[in-house]
Amino acid sequence: xxxxxxxxxxxxxxxxxxxxxxxxxxxxxxxxxxxxxxxxxxxxxxxxxxxxxxxxxxxxxxxxxxxxxxxxxxxxxxxxxxxxxxxxxxxxxxxxxxxxxxxxxxxxxxxxxxxxxxxxxxxxxxxxxxxxxxxxxxxxxxxxxxxxxxxxxxxxxxxxxxxxxxxxxxxxxxxxxxxxxxxxxxxxxxxxxxxxxxxxxxxxxxxxxxxxxxxxxxxxxxxxxxxxxxxxxxxxxxxxxxxxxxxxxxxxxxxxxxxxxxxxxxxxxxxxxxxxxxxxxxxxxxxxxxxxxxxxxxxxxxxxxxxxxxxxxxxxxxxxxxxxxxxxxxxxxxxxxxxxxxxxxxxxxxxxxxxxxxxxxxxxxxxxxxxxxxxxxxxxxxxxxxxxxxxxxxxxxxxxxxxxxxxxxxxxxxxxxxxx
Numbered sequence: 001x002x003x004x005x006x007x008x009x010x011x012x013x014x015x016x017x018x019x020x021x022x023x024x025x026x027x028x029x030x031x032x033x034x035x036x037x038x039x040x041x042x043x044x045x046x047x048x049x050x051x052x053x054x055x056x057x058x059x060x061x062x063x064x065x066x067x068x069x070x071x072x073x074x075x076x077x078x079x080x081x082x083x084x085x086x087x088x089x090x091x092x093x094x095x096x097x098x099x100x101x102x103x104x105x106x107x108x109x110x111x112x113x114x115x116x117x118x119x120x121x122x123x124x125x126x127x128x129x130x131x132x133x134x135x136x137x138x139x140x141x142x143x144x145x146x147x148x149x150x151x152x153x154x155x156x157x158x159x160x161x162x163x164x165x166x167x168x169x170x171x172x173x174x175x176x177x178x179x180x181x182x183x184x185x186x187x188x189x190x191x192x193x194x195x196x197x198x199x200x201x202x203x204x205x206x207x208x209x210x211x212x213x214x215x216x217x218x219x220x221x222x223x224x225x226x227x228x229x230x231x232x233x234x235x236x237x238x239x240x241x242x243x244x245x246x247x248x249x250x251x252x253x254x255x256x257x258x259x260x261x262x263x264x265x266x267x268x269x270x271x272x273x274x275x276x277x278x279x280x281x282x283x284x285x286x287x288x289x290x291x292x293x294x295x296x297x298x299x300x301x302x303x304x305x306x307x308x309x310x311x312x313x314x315x316x317x318x319x320x321x322x323x324x325x326x327x328x329x330x331x332x333x334x335x336x337x338x339x340x341x342x343x344x345x346x347x348x349x350x351x352x353x354x355x356x357x358x359x360x361x362x363x364x365x366x367x368x369x370x371x372x373x374x375x376x377x378x379x380x381x382x383x384x385x386x387x388x389x390x391x392x393x394x395x396x397x398x399x400x401x402x403x404x405x406x407x408x409x410x411x412x413x414x415x416x417x418x419x420x
Contacts, residue, residue, distance in 0.1 A: 004153055007344075010409045013145040018402050022124065024050060025137040026117030027402070028101070029126035033166065035102040038073025040166035044099050047136065049077060049162055051068045054144060056081045056162075061184060063167075063174045071167070076174050080418030081162040081183060083143055084131035085150055085416055088246060092158025095141035095415060098406070099378070100168035100363060103128040110394035115266060123395040126240055130387035130396045132193035135378035136164055138193070142409035149413065158416040161187060165363065171323045172363025180346040180370055187372060189337055189415065192364030195387075196349065196404045201375050202254050202357035203365065205288035205327035207298055210281060211236070211305060214316040217271060217278030226276035230269060232315040233280040236308045237264060240284070252289035256356035260297075262286045283322070287359060290327040298324070328365040334373035341377050348403045348410075360384065379404040387400055 001009065014021075027050055031043045041062065048058040063076040086092060105127075106114035112125035119125075128134075143160045150156050163185065179185050194200050213233045218226025240262060247260040263285060268357030269280030288297050302319060309317045338355060345353030358376070367374045379401040381387050386393040 006413065007410050009149055009152065010145045011167045011406050013148045014141060014402065014405050014409060017141060017144070021137050021141045021285055021401065021405065022119070022398060024140065025124060025129070025134060028133040028136055029116050029117040029124070029129050029148065032115055033128065035073060035103045035169040036105070038068070038102065038170070039075050040073070040102050041075035044077035044079055044164070044166060047101070051081060051140065054140070056083070061179065061182070062091060063178055067174060071174055072169055073167070073170060076166045078166060078175060078179055079162070079164040080179065083147065083160045085159065086155065086157035090134070092156075092416060093188040094159040094161060094186075095298060095412060096161040096163050096190045096367070097143070097187060098163040098165065098190055098364060098367070099132045099135035099139060099193040100165050100172070100175060101128065101133055101136065102166045102169050103131065103284075104169060104390050107392060108299070108402050111393055114394075119398070122399065123397055125395045127394055129394050130380050131384075131389040131394070132378070133167070134380065134396050134401060135193040138379045138408055141405050142412060145405070145409040146416070149322065154413070156413070156416045160412060160416070161185060162195045168363040171325055172366050176256040176363050177366045180366060187367070189333070189375035190364065190367045190372055191337060191408065191411075192362060192367075192374055192376045194378045194382035195382065196345070196378070196407070197257070197382045198327060198354050198356045199338055199345070199375055199377050200256070200358050201328075201330040201338060201355055202290050203328040203376070204257060204359050204361050205292070205294055206288070206323060207286040207288060207294065207301070207321070208323040209284045209286070209301065210320045210322055212318045212356040213280045213282070214249070214318070215276070215278050215314070218276040220274040220276060223276050227314045228276050229280045229315065230277040232312050233267070233282060235312065236305065236317070237282070239308050241305050250289070252291055252357070254290055254357035254397040255354070256358055257289055258359070259379040260287055260289050287361070288327060290329055290357065292362070294324055294326055308344060325361045326369060328362065328368050328374070331368060331371065331373040332376050336415050337373065337375045337411065340414040341375065341407060344407045344410040348406050377404070377408065
């Protein structure tokens with residue numbers, strides 16, 4: 001077969017097995033992986049069972065319970081599937097395909113069962129249907145298609161590894177970070193989960209902090225005997241929101257990324273309606289553009305908090321870092337992946353697939369921090385908003401799943417071709 005015929009054979013295999021791919025994704029959606037609480041080992045076990053039906057032996061790598069609990073979760077078992085292609089021992093690259101199974105809880109407002117995996121109007125609905133259990137399916141079936149082509153005589157050399165992990169919502173240190181730290185994998189290239197209409201080579205970093213404002217409780221009938229922690233927290237929030245406005249003037253040069261921003265995502269405190277609040281706890285999320293220095297960002301945020309505390313001498317403010325996720329920076333070695341994904345994405349989707357950044361942060365950055373070139377590409381719409389990720393009625397357009405699987409399979413063929 002010539003090159004065009006090999007691509008056509010990959011596409012045909014995926015079309016023939018597409019109903020099976022959809023059923024595979026449905027089964028993944030039907031096992032909850034809400035994080036928190038983060039009891040995710042059962043999903044890994046179910047995934048391993050489903051992979052075994054394809055003849056794929058999944059290595060189960062359970063993260064020690066004390067590490068998981070220290071992170072605020074209950075259980076994590078990360079999976080690795082290794083598929084060697086070509087002559088054993090022959091030189092070739094190792095490409096890891098990584099996606100995460102953990103996801104935020106569904107919340108309210110759903111019109112479809114968040115764990116039903118229902119198909120309606122050409123979309124598959126469910127929590128994590130788009131982000132990112134979809135790419136468990138994309139990557140698994142792209143690998144299967146490649147192996148089917150190899151069985152027909154295609155000359156390939158190298159290894160595909162499937163990395164299915166369960167700690168992205170809490171930063172990824174116990175997902176890809178743990179696999180890398182333990183020396184369980186050392187790929188040459190990585191494709192992480194993404195959407196179908198752009199190849200992502202850079203993303204924002206993220207600093208998350210817990211800020212606790214301590215006042216002094218008092219009876220609401222004699223409020224002057226207390227120190228209102230909530231009132232102090234309001235002053236702090238105003239100072240932080242003022243910083244957020246300033247961030248808009250700091251622009252990124254990366255397409256797809258605009259400017260830094262800060263979100264106060266959670267606040268809790270007080271004892272009762274008739275009690276002056278003695279303590280308020282806030283959780284902050286500060287997104288960092290790739291050009292920013294994380295240490296400087298954290299120092300500046302602490303400065304703002306300190307200045308508010310100095311104006312309120314009766315109040316004590318404590319801070320605790322929850323997460324520091326560095327930005328993903330493009331590495332020169334990603335060029336073969338970028339070129340192949342763009343070329344095949346354009347051919348399969350019938351439109352130009354640009355290279356861009358994303359304001360999200362992902363655990364794929366942990367490969368990049370170890371010098372492993374990584375790009376993000378997978379099944380999904382043009383924007384996070386369209387997918388309803390982290391909102392009610394998260395959904396995946398099934399035709400995007402089909403076409404993204406073809407793009408990834410073709411890309412794997414290009415990179416692992418013995419003639420490459």
